Amino acid sequence: MSDSIISVKDLKTYFYLSTGIVKAVDGVSFTLSKGETMGIVGESGSGKSVTASSIMRLIQKPIGKIVNGEIIFEGKDILKMKNKELLDLRGKDISMIFQDPMTSLDPVYKIGQQIIEVIKVHQNVSKEKAKKIAIEALEMVGIPEAESRMNAYPHEFSGGMRQRVMIAMAIVCNPKLIIADEPTTALDVTVQAQVLDLLKDLQKKMGTSILIITHNLGVIWDMCDTVMVMYAGKTVEYAKTATLYEQPLHPYTWGLLDSMPKLSQDTEKPLKAIKGTPPDLKLTGNACNFHNRCPYAQEICKNKAPELIEIEEGHFAACHFQTKDKKLKRKEEV
Amino acid sequence: MIKTILQRILQLIPILFIVSTIVFVLTRIIPGDPAVTMLGPQAPVEAVEELREELGLNKSIGEQYILYLKNVLKGDFGKSYAYNEPVTKLIFERFPNTLILTAISLILAIIIAIPIGIISATKQYSIFDYVSMIGALVGVSMPIFWLGLMLVLVFSVNLSWLPSIGMGSLENGIWDYVSHLILPSVCLATIPAATFARITRSSMLDIIKQDYIKSLRSKGLKERIVIWKHALKNALPPIITVIGLQISTSLSGAILTETIFGWPGMGRMIVDAIENRDYALIQGTVLFIAFLFVFINLIVDIIYLYVNPKINYEGKKGGE
Numbered sequence: 240m241s242d243s244i245i246s247v248k249d250l251k252t253y254f255y256l257s258t259g260i261v262k263a264v265d266g267v268s269f270t271l272s273k274g275e276t277m278g279i280v281g282e283s284g285s286g287k288s289v290t291a292s293s294i295m296r297l298i299q300k301p302i303g304k305i306v307n308g309e310i311i312f313e314g315k316d317i318l319k320m321k322n323k324e325l326l327d328l329r330g331k332d333i334s335m336i337f338q339d340p341m342t343s344l345d346p347v348y349k350i351g352q353q354i355i356e357v358i359k360v361h362q363n364v365s366k367e368k369a370k371k372i373a374i375e376a377l378e379m380v381g382i383p384e385a386e387s388r389m390n391a392y393p394h395e396f397s398g399g400m401r402q403r404v405m406i407a408m409a410i411v412c413n414p415k416l417i418i419a420d421e422p423t424t425a426l427d428v429t430v431q432a433q434v435l436d437l438l439k440d441l442q443k444k445m446g447t448s449i450l451i452i453t454h455n456l457g458v459i460w461d462m463c464d465t466v467m468v469m470y471a472g473k474t475v476e477y478a479k480t481a482t483l484y485e486q487p488l489h490p491y492t493w494g495l496l497d498s499m500p501k502l503s504q505d506t507e508k509p510l511k512a513i514k515g516t517p518p519d520l521k522l523t524g525n526a527c528n529f530h531n532r533c534p535y536a537q538e539i540c541k542n543k544a545p546e547l548i549e550i551e552e553g554h555f556a557a558c559h560f561q562t563k564d565k566k567l568k569r570k571e572e573v
Numbered sequence: 574m575i576k577t578i579l580q581r582i583l584q585l586i587p588i589l590f591i592v593s594t595i596v597f598v599l600t601r602i603i604p605g606d607p608a609v610t611m612l613g614p615q616a617p618v619e620a621v622e623e624l625r626e627e628l629g630l631n632k633s634i635g636e637q638y639i640l641y642l643k644n645v646l647k648g649d650f651g652k653s654y655a656y657n658e659p660v661t662k663l664i665f666e667r668f669p670n671t672l673i674l675t676a677i678s679l680i681l682a683i684i685i686a687i688p689i690g691i692i693s694a695t696k697q698y699s700i701f702d703y704v705s706m707i708g709a710l711v712g713v714s715m716p717i718f719w720l721g722l723m724l725v726l727v728f729s730v731n732l733s734w735l736p737s738i739g740m741g742s743l744e745n746g747i748w749d750y751v752s753h754l755i756l757p758s759v760c761l762a763t764i765p766a767a768t769f770a771r772i773t774r775s776s777m778l779d780i781i782k783q784d785y786i787k788s789l790r791s792k793g794l795k796e797r798i799v800i801w802k803h804a805l806k807n808a809l810p811p812i813i814t815v816i817g818l819q820i821s822t823s824l825s826g827a828i829l830t831e832t833i834f835g836w837p838g839m840g841r842m843i844v845d846a847i848e849n850r851d852y853a854l855i856q857g858t859v860l861f862i863a864f865l866f867v868f869i870n871l872i873v874d875i876i877y878l879y880v881n882p883k884i885n886y887e888g889k890k891g892g893e
Contacts, residue, residue, distance in 0.1 A: 330793035342784040
């Protein structure tokens with residue numbers, strides 16, 4: 240795809256601990272087109288955040304290491320970039336919004352100072368000009384009395400307002416890609432909706448691509464053009480959002496969709512859950528990671544890891560029983 | 574802010590009162606009689622009695638205490654028996670010497686230890702980290718009198734580079750002054766340096782793990798800026814606390830260091846005063862030291878205000 244902004248191929252990020260090698264990300268591939276929004280969804284520990292950190296090359300050294308793959312951003316492999324190129328990339332071309340706005344701003348500097356600092360690093364402008372850009376950004380994300388709020392410290396803002404400040408900091412340099420790592424998880428439900436609307440709004444205005452990481456499928460339906468489902472460090476399914484919703488292919492996705500509560504559902508019935516727990520990430524690699532929880536698993540699933548293959552155009556899945564020719568039928572009740 | 578300072582100054586009054594009472598009682602409890610100490614054990618009883626009367630020691634303890642409090646309130650700390658000079662004069666003669674020694678040694682400790690602590694934290698488990706932390710452990714565990722003697726042995730006796738004793742004078746040129754300062758400062762700086770390095774490392778390790786550090790890196794800030802501007806300022810409060818404590822301790826007289834190097838400071842004066850049962854001098858210096866402690870604590874609290882914007886002593890809304 241020529242209009243892709245970022246394309247990740249077979250990314251593997253491992254953590255080398257004294258107790259063993261944790262394969263936090265073990266084969267992730269996706270492509271995000273310019274101006275589009277992609278969601279990464281998966282349960283806790285599935286490697287979503289490590290994927291995001293790997294794109295920014297912010298894996299904690301020396302225990303964490305990107306061992307394989309390529310991350311092509313506008314034709315250049317981020318994994319081959321030198322330190323200086325990386326510093327230019329971070330915050331300017333790609334910026335990141337973190338999960339917990341309460342802890343993601345430096346508590347001892349005024350937010351104005353923090354935003355201006357980012358602007359000064361990436362843009363060759365005077366202090367006055369930087370201040371102007373910062374105030375504009377704060378106004379853009381809906382901070383009232385932006386000019387006077389520049390002199391406030393992070394603790395003087397509410398959680399939702401802090402996330403707006405984080406977003407303002409993320410957009411001051413007009414990034415081509417924003418990575419939002421669970422941007423609404425730590426916020427109240429009403430504030431969540433506001434923050435998501437804000438992101439959508441900004442995307443419309445600025446044409447930025449967004450990579451949004453979440454475990455909330457509602458956020459995916461609301462925001463994303465494409466979606467990648469991760470399980471135990473691997474991409475298990477990747478498709479257009481509508482396709483994934485209507486014709487999911489991977490048994491894990493089925494389980495995930497089934498476990499979502501629906502408004503039409505009988506409230507007396509217990510919610511469906513996927514039985515079992517995810518595998519220990521130190522032991523994965525030689526089998527389908529989902530085999531111990533999959534109602535469709537057979538002998539091959541225990542012995543061989545399935546590859547991610549394109550089953551229909553733009554719709555990828557990693558399951559031994561989902562190929563172009565033969566398809567696994569989803570059972571009604573398992 | 575001003576309210577805070579006034580509050581602290583008011584707090585000084587009961588503190589100084591309690592300290593002065595305790596010191597008064599303690600000095601009377603120490604066995605020994607100043608009159609006997611001054612005149613020598615062979616002195617005739619009449620002479621001792623005469624001196625006791627002159628010094629006011631023949632009065633009852635209660636009377637002595639009330640007299641002492643009255644005088645202190647007037648700013649009169651009495652006269653040292655041994656030096657035969659007003660206590661205030663002695664303190665203000667000696668205190669600058671202690672101040673300069675403390676200042677130089679703590680500046681030395683801060684300049685050396687804080688960067689070491691920061692680098693150890695950023696390169697945790699590296700050779701540098703191990704070596705410097707072992708060094709710090711050795712530093713805190715080193716007996717000061719032994720270190721002082723070793724410094725004298727090596728640099729004065731064997732190498733003859735530096736003088737071993739006394740305080741230089743600017744009249745003999747700057748080198749005379751500086752050269753006399755080097756060994757005592759190094760000796761006095763060792764334990765604080767080791768403490769500062771360890772506290773800086775542990776505080777920095779805490780901060781480096783925080784979300785906002787990753788967030789700052791994701792903004793494309795240079796590692797140098799992330800660590801030395803952002804992480805360090807966040808890591809400062811415990812470091813400042815320890816520095817404040819060390820300043821108070823060193824200012825109240827680095828007794829061992831001053832004794833080894835014959836430094837005419839407060840520490841030595843207190844030791845001499847206690848040996849001589851020099852009541853007025855003991856009381857005066859201890860009171861002065863108590864005052865210094867409170868004063869330095871106040872300064873530390875004011876610095877906290879600058880370092881951590883969440884701290885607000887005036888009880889206004891601050892943080893969640």
